[in-house]
Amino acid sequence: MTDDLGDDGNGLGDVATRRDELATRVRTHAGEIARELALFQGGDYGSETFETDAGSWTLKYEAGDVQYLRFDPKSGSEIYVVSSKQPPDPDDLETAMADYDAFVAAYDEYVASFEGLFDDISTDFPAVTSTAELTAERDRIVDRIREVATAMAGELHRYDGEYGTYATTVDGTRWELKWDGDAVSYLRVGGSDGVYLLSQYGPPPATELRRLVDDVEAFVRSFNEHVDELEADLSTVAFE
Structure with missing residues (x-):
């Protein structure tokens, strides 16, 4: 998911509008990841960090929805791409979005790492002794x-x-x-x-x-x- 927030000459209002639209799309997409993590972890809340070449992404979720998505670049200050506060600065959002696809790929690798986790598990449990x-x-x-x-x-x-x-x-x-x-x-x-x-x-x-x-x-x-x-x-x- 990439996008360009550069000014096309229509003024700061258009930049802010496009920023908000992109932030909404990211929240929706990250919310899907949050729900998958909540289902997998078996809890209503938690967080997970994913490493990329450009930095690290931390996704915190609660009640199956994203609480925040933070990008910590290897160079520069952390960026809250999704949060409960104001939307990110357009330049910061553009910086983070340049690495967003890598974040999703890291999440995909995380999920793939558990493939076959239960392959050797037997459900032929012993009979339960009656009380x-x-x-x-x-x-x-x-x-x-x-x-x-x-x-x-x-x-x-x-x-x-x-x-x-x-x-x-x-x-x-x-x-x-x-x-x-x-x-x-x-x-x-x-x-x-x-x-x-x-x-x-x-x-x-x-x-x-x-x-x-x-x-x-x-x-x-x-x-x-x-x-x-x-x-x-x-x-x-x-x-x-």
């Missing part, structure tokens, strides 16, 4: 924990109100059950950054469940002791 049995067993255990925790929630609801939390320590670790009515909102182990054995977001990781499941019994015993203490306190109340 169905493991997750089914996890879900069975979680369902059993939910049954027990729901029974606890019902008792807490009956005694302590519509909603609230019951917390205790098991082997040095905080266990907290939150209830809302007769339902369990969550059962969390380890504080605010802990593991949710029960929650509205789904079951816990199987490895975390295995680590904590043996302590569920101690958690329930602690709750029962709490209830026994409440009953003992109530038994001492006299009303005459």
Whole structure:
């Protein structure tokens, strides 16, 4: 893509008009290269530099469109052929356009250098081992924990109100059950950054469940002791 911006005698206005027309054509053409690079690189933004005998060209793109195209000649100052600012000076644009075809050729060589990149790749991948049995067993255990925790929630609801939390320590670790009515909102182990054995977001990781499941019994015993203490306190109340 070459063009001549020389003054043909019609004034600076015509030169500026031709400059703008050429800059628009370059933006459109460079935009096609930008889209191809974005597709190849697999990202919404990036940049690539291409070397020519006369200098280097850097194309930056974002969202599949050209952000700027900069020509850095081996002699002289850099030229923004395409940018988000004002169009280039006509003389600078003419200087850059003298090397534009070499820039496109460098891009073509870049693309050609990846020819055959995937020729030796096999897509015969091994079969994927199912986690169905493991997750089914996890879900069975979680369902059993939910049954027990729901029974606890019902008792807490009956005694302590519509909603609230019951917390205790098991082997040095905080266990907290939150209830809302007769339902369990969550059962969390380890504080605010802990593991949710029960929650509205789904079951816990199987490895975390295995680590904590043996302590569920101690958690329930602690709750029962709490209830026994409440009953003992109530038994001492006299009303005459």
